[in-house]
Amino acid sequence: MKQKKRGCHKMLKSLSVLQTAVGSVNQIKSLIYGDIAPNKNRNAVPCTATGCTWPKTGSYVYIPVDISPVYSVAERNIIINGLVSFYTSTCIRFVWKNSAHRDYLYFFPGSGCSSYLGRQGGLQIVTLQRNGCVYHSMVQHSVNHALGFHHEHVRSDRDSYVRVLTQNIIPGRRWLDLKTKLVVFSLTMSADAFCSSLPLSSRYAFSINGQPTLLSRANPSLNFGTATSMSANDITRINRLYRCCEKNIKLF
16 A cells, blocks of 8 residues: 555656557547547446446555656646646545556547546546647546546436537537436536536537537526536545545645
């Protein structure tokens, strides 16, 4: 346990650690819900119901990571700071991948921004395109998907919070109107809390005519999908799913 703690501490202090580059990475060509890479072995039921969470060791969930050497030092630091931001309020801890790790996240500068939903097994790509996707909230957003969380607007109870205007959605993007059959570890929350969630698309997501595609039921003029960091509800949801301690987690 102490050895793993030192690994997390090393990541906090050293931003220049480079891991062996992964040689061949197949880019993700087909996405669902805009930025979630599909796993053909799983159906529409959220993966948290079928065992896609990351294992917990003691009080913490250690997730091995590797970052493509193609990123600049500044871009690497943004990704690392985004990962470290989970430390102050959750039990999620990221450690540098080594030869003993089988399952790990690999941050890769492919096309667009995308992430698989939950732990897939083996090398798991988180795509963050340079000059467009490498910023703090997108790192947090993508990691939320990798932890097993869907977008808020596909919650089974989302119609209580937002309206989906299908007539304004680009043809071929109508999955924006889809809902998951089951949502695990979703919270009962106020409309304001729902709309402040990080995993929520913009009210103009995939608009064909510049008009809103998502509207808040409580306040139709409310702008959302612009969160710059995780909300308190996002953090609570992570802590519930991964059974983190109720008290604030201290840094190593």
